[in-house]
Amino acid sequence: MAAADTTSSNSNIQTREIQGRGRGFISTHSIKAGEILLTDSPILLYPAKPLKNNNNFCSNCFKNLNSSSSSSSVLTCPSCSYHALFCSHICQSKALSSSHSPWVCQALNSIRYTSVESSFDVSDAHFLVSAYNLAVISPPHFRILFSLDGGCISTINDSRILGLHSLISSLSPPQSVFGVSLELTAALLAKDKRNAFAIMEPFQENGERDVRAYGIYPKASFFNHDCLPNAARFDYVDACVAGDGRNTDMIVRAIHDFPEGREVCLSYFPVNWSYKDRQKRLLEDYGFVCDCDRCKVEVNWNDDDNNDDSMEQNEDEQMVGSSEDEDVEQEEADFPHAYFFLKYVCSGDNCGGTLAPLPPSEGQLSDVMECNVCGKLSTGEEIDENGDGDGAMVDE
């Protein structure tokens, strides 16, 4: 299958082959904090959980149906009424001829009943339905999906892949030029694992947060990982106007200034994860051992140092300071990334999101930091002055 042209057209970052890391983004000029590095639209979006009549999001634009700017009357799919809901006629009509075609509608309903007794992951099954549907409704987008990184695939004795392929075959996917095969199913699942971005529900009262949907963003998929990233991704699924086709866009902004020629990286998970958890996730899901500057330091920590409490303690120690210069030097050597945590990690309860300044406006840099998880806005000044990590909250 021919690879699609995946060259980025953005002027401030460019894709390059980077030794030992595959493709990645490099800055083409010096970057200012808050600068927008990429705006990307998904080629595929699929729900994380079975569709139920109590779902509270639009099955096309994934906007929360209870949010104030959603249309007051919720529409349904004529076939699976009450399961696929839509926020507007535009979303309903778009979805019925594309992402919620009659085959998808039937398939999602079958999965809803099958998944009760099965051990497969519903979101994997939803992904396969959406991907095989994409092969029919938009072959160019399917080719882009297929050109994304997926590592080496072995289907032998992989009961997860065999089970999912048998499920998808039983749903009789529509004919496309790409066919339906175990190899294709396995390759697609690998692309999904390495490239899907989660769209999250808001925090619940108990501090938990569910995944609402997953999306494949073809350009954003070229960002490599760093445990102390210089860029952060933002989505405004519930904040933007529903049905305009743009509320699911992802926006990636620079966290701080950096020079031309630097690799631009995201963190694939919240930056406050411990060394052990980060390494495990990167190896199991992304197939590499991270040796970024932060990991090079934390590899020498013992297990007790490698948890969030200890990280906070390290921060506190560093800020309170020690009367002994040597102690301070030792602490800096132990925890050189303390500044990142103080300045760029949200201090909101249970949040752990990354902060980046709002985009510059009319050439003026912003000192308002936005959290990419809870969405809170704060000014950076207090963080710098007091070092308490609690920036002044700005009215939202």
Ligand SMILES: C[S@@+](CC[C@H](N)C(=O)[O-])C[C@H]1O[C@@H](n2cnc3c(N)ncnc32)[C@H](O)[C@@H]1O
């Ligand atoms: C979302 S893709 C990123 C783009 C990818 N490099 C490519 O060529 O398409 C994720 C994959 O990139 C590679 N990767 C990302 N960050 C890396 C890092 N810090 N070191 C080594 N490989 C990395 C891994 O193979 C990972 O599974």
